[in-house]
Amino acid sequence: MAVADFMRRVADSDIWYSFKSSRVVVGATVVTVFIILAAFLSPILAPHTPFDPATLNLSDALKPPVMFGDDADWSFLLGTDEQGRDVLSSIMYGTRLSLVVGIAATAFAMVLGIALGLISGYVGGAVDAFIMRLADVQLTFPALLVALLIDGVVRGLISVQRHDEIALYVIVGAIGLSFWVQYARTVRGSVLVEKGKEYVQAARVIGLSPVLIMVRHVLPNVMGPVLVIATINLGLAILTEATLSFLGVGLPSTQPSLGTLIRLGNDVLLSGTWWIVIFPGVTLAALVLAVNLLGDWLRDALNPKLR
Amino acid sequence: MPESAVPVTRPAARGAAQPLVRLSGLKRHFDVSPPWLARVLEGKPRAVVQAVEGIDIEIAPGETFSLVGESGCGKSTVARLVVGLYPPTAGHIEFDGADMGARRSGSDMSAIRRRMQMIFQDPYASLNPRWRVFDIIAEPIRAFRLASSSDEIRQRVEGLLRQVRLTPADGVKFPHEFSGGQRQRISIARALASRPEFLVCDEPTSALDVSVQAQILNLMMELQRDFGLTYLFISHNLAVVYHISTRVGVMYLGRLVEVAPTDALFRRPRHPYTRMLLDTIPDLEMTGRQRMPVAGEVPSPINPPSGCAFHPRCPFANERCKRERPDLLEAEGTRVACHAVAEGRLPAEERSYAAR
Numbered sequence: 001m002a003v004a005d006f007m008r009r010v011a012d013s014d015i016w017y018s019f020k021s022s023r024v025v026v027g028a029t030v031v032t033v034f035i036i037l038a039a040f041l042s043p044i045l046a047p048h049t050p051f052d053p054a055t056l057n058l059s060d061a062l063k064p065p066v067m068f069g070d071d072a073d074w075s076f077l078l079g080t081d082e083q084g085r086d087v088l089s090s091i092m093y094g095t096r097l098s099l100v101v102g103i104a105a106t107a108f109a110m111v112l113g114i115a116l117g118l119i120s121g122y123v124g125g126a127v128d129a130f131i132m133r134l135a136d137v138q139l140t141f142p143a144l145l146v147a148l149l150i151d152g153v154v155r156g157l158i159s160v161q162r163h164d165e166i167a168l169y170v171i172v173g174a175i176g177l178s179f180w181v182q183y184a185r186t187v188r189g190s191v192l193v194e195k196g197k198e199y200v201q202a203a204r205v206i207g208l209s210p211v212l213i214m215v216r217h218v219l220p221n222v223m224g225p226v227l228v229i230a231t232i233n234l235g236l237a238i239l240t241e242a243t244l245s246f247l248g249v250g251l252p253s254t255q256p257s258l259g260t261l262i263r264l265g266n267d268v269l270l271s272g273t274w275w276i277v278i279f280p281g282v283t284l285a286a287l288v289l290a291v292n293l294l295g296d297w298l299r300d301a302l303n304p305k306l307r
Numbered sequence: 308m309p310e311s312a313v314p315v316t317r318p319a320a321r322g323a324a325q326p327l328v329r330l331s332g333l334k335r336h337f338d339v340s341p342p343w344l345a346r347v348l349e350g351k352p353r354a355v356v357q358a359v360e361g362i363d364i365e366i367a368p369g370e371t372f373s374l375v376g377e378s379g380c381g382k383s384t385v386a387r388l389v390v391g392l393y394p395p396t397a398g399h400i401e402f403d404g405a406d407m408g409a410r411r412s413g414s415d416m417s418a419i420r421r422r423m424q425m426i427f428q429d430p431y432a433s434l435n436p437r438w439r440v441f442d443i444i445a446e447p448i449r450a451f452r453l454a455s456s457s458d459e460i461r462q463r464v465e466g467l468l469r470q471v472r473l474t475p476a477d478g479v480k481f482p483h484e485f486s487g488g489q490r491q492r493i494s495i496a497r498a499l500a501s502r503p504e505f506l507v508c509d510e511p512t513s514a515l516d517v518s519v520q521a522q523i524l525n526l527m528m529e530l531q532r533d534f535g536l537t538y539l540f541i542s543h544n545l546a547v548v549y550h551i552s553t554r555v556g557v558m559y560l561g562r563l564v565e566v567a568p569t570d571a572l573f574r575r576p577r578h579p580y581t582r583m584l585l586d587t588i589p590d591l592e593m594t595g596r597q598r599m600p601v602a603g604e605v606p607s608p609i610n611p612p613s614g615c616a617f618h619p620r621c622p623f624a625n626e627r628c629k630r631e632r633p634d635l636l637e638a639e640g641t642r643v644a645c646h647a648v649a650e651g652r653l654p655a656e657e658r659s660y661a662a663r
Contacts, residue, residue: 198433202494205390206450206501207420220437 018301028293035287039099042092047075050085050093051254060084065275079275082268087275090261091283097257098284101172102238108176109237110230113183118214120184121191132188135181143236144243146178147171151249164252171250175240182229190222224302232295235288242284258284325404326365327505327537328389332398335359335384339609356608358384360561361398363635368504371531371538373548373569375584376558377605382541383428385558386509389539390425402505421451424498428510430490434482440493441478444468447501467496471526488519492526499530505537512547524551545588549573557581560608560616567641575655577643579621585658615646623647 010016019025038045049055065079065087078087120131138146154170155163163170194200195218203213238258244250245259246266253260258280265277340346340353358381366372374382387393389400391407400407402419424447427433434443444464447453454460465475471492482490491511498506508527512520528551530536542548548555548569555572557565557580565578576582603620606612614631618624627646635644639655647653 198427198429199435201387201392202425202427202433202497203446204392205420205423205425206447207417208450217435221435 015301018297022297024293025297028290028297031286031290032294035095035283035290036099038092039095042089042096046086046089046092047077048086048089050090051256056084058084062273064273065279068275078279079273081264081276082273087279090256091258091280094256094258094261094280095283095287097168097251097255098238098241098259098287101168101175101241101251101257102234104172105175105179105237105241106230106234108172109179109233110183110226112176113180114187114219114226116180117184117187118191118218121188122195122210122214122218128188131184135184138178138181143175143178143240147174147240147244148247148249150174150177151244155249164254167251168255171241171244174244175237178240179233179237182233183226186225186229187222190225191218194218194221228295228299228302231298232292235291235295238284238291239288258287325368326401327368327403328364328366328539329401330362330364330385330389330398331401333359333362333385333388333395333400334397335381335388335393336396354609357561357611358608359388359395360611362558362561362563364556364563364566366505366537366539368537369531369535370553371540371551373540373542373552373555374558375542375545375548375555377543377584379605379608380558381561381608382543382558383509386425386507386539386541390423390507391420417451421447421453421501422503423505423507424501424503426491426494426498426506426508426511429514430487430494431482431514433494434490434497436482438481439478440468440473440480440482440485443482443493444478444497444500447497451501453501463500464496467500470499470530471496486519487515488522491515491519491523495523495526495530499534502534504535505539507539507541509541510543511540513542513544520547527551545573545584557584560605560611562616562644563635563642564617564644565641566635571639571641574658576658577638577641577648577653577655578617578645579623579647579653580617582656583620615644621647623653 019029043049060076060080061082061084063076063080066074066077068079076086076088078091080086081090116131120128141149151170151174154174158166191214200213200217203217208216241250241257242259242262245257246263248263251257251260253264256264261280262277262284265273265280269277335358337356337358338353339356341349341351345351346353360381362385364372374385376382384393388395395408402423405419407419434440438446441461441464444467445460448460448463454463464478468475468477473489473492473496477485477489482493485493491514494511511527512523515523524547527538531538538551540548540551552569554566554568556563557572557578559580565572565576565581567577572581573585576585606616606619612619613629615621615624615628615633618628621628625646631646633644633646633649635642636649638648643649645653
């Protein structure tokens with residue numbers, strides 16, 4: 001009953017109408033869902049397990065994709081790299097890692113930014129000034145630089161081997177810390193607007209604690225813009241991770257993300273094995289483009305002035 | 308107090324010795340200074356708005372005390388001070404003998420909060436747009452733990468919805484599915500949910516159509532009769548105030564200039580500002596009559612005028628009014644703060660408003 005009810009509400013909503021009426025958006029959704037499914041189902045779907053050395057065979061090295069070249073092998077659809085790893089499987093596993101990092105970093109930045117934005121907007125005064133100046137300072141550095149700095153500091157503190165083990169968490173933290181500002185500013189602005197509204201005062205009159213008022217009343221009313229930013233930032237976070245990995249400060253080559261794959265492929269590009277770099281690159285571009293298109297659409301669809 | 312002059316439609320004030328609410332020397336200042344950096348770099352001074360500058364009011368149980376005045380005179384600030392949305396800069400608020408400013412345990416404070424509620428001006432902003440009406444009305448019941456089971460909550464919310472002429476089925480809807488008048492009735496239902504004795508109403512009808520205003524006012528008066536409610540009613544609309552109040556306080560620039568029973572105020576206004584306000588009420592029978600034009604604007608509460616704050620706009624002002632601030636003095640059952648009235652320069656004047 002409730003499910004049917006919900007489905008009817010969705011089918012009747014403006015958002016669904018706006019979604020249906022744009023082919024670009026439907027296309028972007030299909031691409032996104034396809035990539036996400038392929039990535040997260042990679043242990044089942046992928047033809048090989050490229051990062052298990054036991055399954056590798058050097059005689060399979062540098063096979064071209066099936067449509068290009070005579071010694072192509074149908075079990076290596078997109079060819080292999082110089083160690084005989086299947087490029088398609090590498091991409092699927094790598095995309096999964098990229099998505100995990102992107103989603104985790106976005107979630108981290110979102111939680112941090114929302115918390116700081118709520119505090120800043122609701123408490124005001126010196127606390128607000130401090131958090132916002134901190135945000136201003138951080139905005140003067142490019143996100144990539146901040147991430148590089150954090151990663152560098154962590155590397156200086158712990159051994160290389162230890163770093164490889166926790167590289168995933170470091171990069172999630174580094175990207176998350178460099179993206180919180182936008183959330184904090186947006187949430188703070190919304191809180192300042194919502195806090196003055198009478199429904200918040202009505203909640204204060206009955207003596208609810210500030211934390212309860214924030215969570216129950218203000219937060220649901222500021223989540224719209226936050227989700228839009230999160231969608232757009234997901235693409236950015238994936239790109240930042242890829243950039244860091246490409247520069248060699250991201251994930252190690254033992255657990256390669258799309259960015260790592262592009263770096264490794266780039267090293268051998270000039271020897272004519274273009275497929276090792278092109279396919280991960282195309283996947284990354286398609287994923288980020290699709291996610292960004294979705295974010296743009298969501299922003300417009302949720303903006304009542306553009307309806 | 309001339310009880311006989313109060314029409315029967317209006318709830319009569321009980322002559323209780325103990326007021327339900329007492330405000331004494333209530334002050335509230337707001338710091339509106341430019342930011343620290345601007346003050347240091349551009350040498351701008353600190354600025355303080357004296358929104359409320361010493362208010363003394365006693366509200367008896369069962370009565371409707373109205374505060375009227377132009378925008379910016381501080382009447383809404385008084386409402387917010389009373390329910391505790393702002394802490395007072397100085398002075399005391401007593402509710403049923405208990406000082407609101409005193410330190411007390413959370414449960415004691417909650418017991419007092421339960422007994423007073425507020426109805427807000429804008430029915431479009433006072434209901435959380437993402438909550439269903441049921442949850443909006445149930446929130447005070449849950450916050451004060453007034454019901455033991457979800458069944459009991461449901462019964463009480465449905466009862467409240469009926470009391471304000473909505474149906475229990477309206478509970479599942481969202482606020483945007485209602486008109487302004489209906490929303491204000493939802494606000495009233497929510498305010499009544501904790502079974503309060505005292506309601507602060509901050510211009511509850513000013514955002515509504517005239518036809519709906521009367522509906523809401525009649526509902527409020529009916530609920531007052533049924534539940535023995537006491538109202539502090541904030542309004543700039545004198546017709547509304549005349550309809551609902553037992554006593555009226557006229558505010559000007561953070562101070563009371565006249566406090567009188569409704570009939571006395573409308574029939575024999577004493578303070579020149581009250582007279583000016585009454586002259587602004589549109590009147591079909593008296594078109595073309597000589598009026599005292601509303602001259603000037605409310606001066607800035609950051610830099611209030613010396614002496615009587617009303618003197619720059621007052622046709623009866625003299626040197627003393629510019630120098631010396633008049634106190635709120637007792638005169639024939641009303642309290643007036645005016646040198647001209649106290650000196651007898653300004654005799655009382657009969658008005659026709661109350662006769663209609």
